Amino acid sequence: MELNHNHAETLAELQELIDVVAKLRSPNGGCPWDLVQTPETLIPYVIEEAYEVVDAIQSGDQAAIAEELGDLLLQVVLQAQIASESQQFSLKEVAQGISQKLIRRHPHVFGDVSVQNADEVRQNWEQIKAAEKGEPTPENQQMSAKLSRYGRTLPPLMAAMKISHKAAAVGFEWENIDGVWAKFHEELGEFQQALAKETPERQQAELGDLLFAVIQLARWYNLDPSAALQGTNQRFVQRLQKMEAVVDRPLSEYSLDELEMLWQQAKAQLAQEL
Known part of the structure; x- marks a missing residue:
């Protein structure tokens, strides 16, 4: 060519x-x-x-x-x-x-396979992929194998959301939102106890459990935890920018009370700009 x-x-x-x-x-x-x-x-x-x-x-x-x-x-x-x-x-x-x-994986482009829509393309892709790796097709894989891959290959927040959605789809789910809130408070208590009495390794494990419980709440309320945290990060930086725009010395030279006042002023200003 x-x-x-x-x-x-x-x-x-x-x-x-x-x-x-x-x-x-x-x-x-x-x-x-x-x-x-x-x-x-x-x-x-x-x-x-x-x-x-x-x-x-x-x-x-x-x-x-x-x-x-x-x-x-x-x-x-x-x-x-x-x-x-x-x-x-x-x-x-x-x-x-x-x-x-x-x-x-595109036999419909480079071979003689016919497809009707994007869903069929995806199904063919997964079947060919499984055959290449000598694995069961996705629909025949054990749930733990699927979820393990999410945990290895996706960012943690995204993986947790995906894992919880898939687990819920096969019935591993609370009956109502009250059970989710109870789990959150249970994990919060265990995290607080770990901070007071346990090793750093145990504290980190309990923090993970607490974060996972928060993600369950997000799923039940149809919220995106990744987007939520990204928005919070952006707002935090925007408020700091507003604070730095009105001060006459580094923020480190201000007292905690002064910083809180500047923070609230920046927060109110950004709210007015929305």
């Missing part, structure tokens, strides 16, 4: 990125920071860059989207570069693998 001019330029830019990353990882003149990185140390950056891509997409800023996609692409190339240095795999295998997977 003959490449057009734009495709050739794209491949040239991709090759330059590969070369730049290889240079950064070179023992001869490379970057000390890049040289000490491992696949494991880069995990936080993979997650962070993925979230920054989402934030850019939601903002609608095309320049920011392109920049953040570049940062995410860097993480892919860097992981492949590190793996290639120990002859595990290279970017070639990464690209080849995903291309072949897409072809296999």
Whole structure:
């Protein structure tokens, strides 16, 4: 297949990125920071860059989207570069693998399978995926296997919501909202007791149980806990911005009472702007 001019330029830019990353990882003149990185140390950056891509997409800023996609692409190339240095795999295998997977899982595009709608595409995808991995199809998997995958592959809040929805669908559910509130208060009490008497490990476990109970409340009231927490984070930062806009010295130099007064003023101002 003959490449057009734009495709050739794209491949040239991709090759330059590969070369730049290889240079950064070179023992001869490379970057000390890049040289000490491992696949494991880069995990936080993979997650962070993925979230920054989402934030850019939601903002609608095309320049920011392109920049953040570049940062995410860097993480892919860097992981492949590190793996290639120990002859595990290279970017070639990464690209080849995903291309072949897409072809296999889209027989309605690259084969002779007919589909009527997007639901049939999804069903075919899951069946082909299960066959590739030698696993039961999703409808035949044990519930614990499905939920375990959510816990491994989704952000914690999203995973908890997904797990609780799936468990409720098979009857693992309270009879009414009163039972959910009772569970929340039970977990709150156990968390408070753990803080007073238990080890840090036990305290963390009880905190997890309490958060899971909060997510059950969100599910029963049809609320999105991830969106709720994201909104709270944004409002917190916005209020701090309002506070910093009216002060004449760093916030750390104000008393707690003064900070509370500034906080309430910022909160009221933002409420008026809605």
